[in-house]
Structure formats: C-alpha cells, structure tokens
Amino acid sequence: TLRKHAGQVAFPGGAADSSDASLIATALREAQEEVSIAPEVVTVLGTLPPLDSVSGFQVTPVVGLLPANIRVAPNADEVAELFEMPLTDAFSLARYYPLDIERQRQTHRVYLSWYRQQFVWGLTVAIIRQIALQVSASTD
Known part of the structure; x- marks a missing residue:
C-alpha cells in the first residue's frame, strides 16, 4: 500500500477492485x-508467477510493452517522481546485491541496487530479476 511503501521505488500497481475483470485489468x-x-x-x-513480499x-506482475514515444504523467497524490532505467542496466544481474x-522471526532474502540517485530494492527488484532471469534463460 502507499502508506506502507511510501518513498520507495515501485511499479504502478495496487489491489483489485470489484469492477476489475482480471488481474490484467487491475494492472x-x-x-x-x-x-x-x-x-x-x-x-x-502476460503475467509472471505471483511474488510474496x-x-x-x-503480487502478480503484469508485463507489457509501451510505445516508444509514450508520454506519462504522474498522479501527484501517488507518485513523487518518475525515472527510466534502460533494460541493459535493469537486466544486469550483477548489479543486485542480496540482503x-x-x-x-523469519529470514527473507531481498535484493537491492542503486540506479543513479535511486535506491531500488525489495519487490521491485524481485520483479526485475524474475524477468531478467527468464530473458537470460531463453537466450542461452
């Protein structure tokens, strides 16, 4: 939720509404x-397998492609800043450090990284790593 994760780098997302026909519709x-x-x-x-935070x-990540020239506008009530990370950087698994x-009373492994001035970690990195692992496996 926004309250629990305020100030963290995240992809758009949130809980399903009763009006959403599917997880993809929610995303x-x-x-x-x-x-x-x-x-x-x-x-x-498509979707990635569900991830537990x-x-x-x-969270069930939904993966999609956007037009190269798309203009996005953040909702100031929910988004403080937008930034892009090139896929070559995002998919470089060596950039993520385990913690x-x-x-x-349970130990959880999370991964963290910096991109420019942004600290990226947790579920956001888990989603990026999951895609990167699938892409690297399909190109081997």
Missing part, C-alpha cells in the same frame, strides 16, 4: 490512475 487500471497510461496503448505480454502482500532481513 491496466492502476497504470492509468498512477501514471496516465491508457490501457489501449499497452501490449500485454516481506510485508505480507502477494537477508528478518521479519516476524
């Missing part, structure tokens, strides 16, 4: 609400 709605990406311009590639949420943290 498209959230992207429109948070960064003004119209659902019809997204080419949805250390804070107790389960074991303890929550509720």
